[in-house]
Amino acid sequence: MELAKIENLLEAYFDGNTTLDEERILKKYFSKSSIPVHLQEYKLMFEYFAKSETETFNQPIQVNTKKQTWKKSWLSIAAAVILLFTVYKIIPSTNDFTELERAEAQKAFVESQKAFKLISLSFNRGNDKVAYLENYEVTKNKIFKNNN
Numbered sequence: 001m002e003l004a005k006i007e008n009l010l011e012a013y014f015d016g017n018t019t020l021d022e023e024r025i026l027k028k029y030f031s032k033s034s035i036p037v038h039l040q041e042y043k044l045m046f047e048y049f050a051k052s053e054t055e056t057f058n059q060p061i062q063v064n065t066k067k068q069t070w071k072k073s074w075l076s077i078a079a080a081v082i083l084l085f086t087v088y089k090i091i092p093s094t095n096d097f098t099e100l101e102r103a104e105a106q107k108a109f110v111e112s113q114k115a116f117k118l119i120s121l122s123f124n125r126g127n128d129k130v131a132y133l134e135n136y137e138v139t140k141n142k143i144f145k146n147n148n
Contacts, residue, residue: 002029003036006025006026006029006039007039009022009025009026010026010039010042013026026046027046027049027050030042030043030045030046030047031046031047031050
């Protein structure tokens with residue numbers, strides 16, 4: 001009877017479905033000297049776990065905490081300012097566009113809005129399905145928790 005219980009606990013243990021009390025029962029069982037042959041491999045595993053629980057790390061951990069020097073911080077600020085200035089000078093102003101370019105840009109903008117609206121509708125349909133699944137999951141959990 002006890003052997004069948006241990007085998008069931010082992011199966012649940014490997015599935016990750018045991019409580020701490022059940023794991024203590026397994027540890028206690030495998031600390032015995034007389035274990036059936038087909039469970040000997042698990043005895044070694046539980047002995048290793050028991051040994052590893054007592055291990056500690058005693059060496060001090062070195063943490064290097066270097067403060068950032070003011071030169072490095074000013075250098076990064078200067079680089080950001082140069083980058084912003086370069087981007088500002090490279091990007092043309094909006095006044096340089098011709099009427100044809102503006103019309104093409106407006107047409108592309110309208111087409112992009114249509115495409116984004118279609119994508120949004122698809123996502124909204126997907127969200128409805130996910131909401132339905134979440135509702136199903138909550139109901140299922142309520143039913144199965146009440147039955148257990």
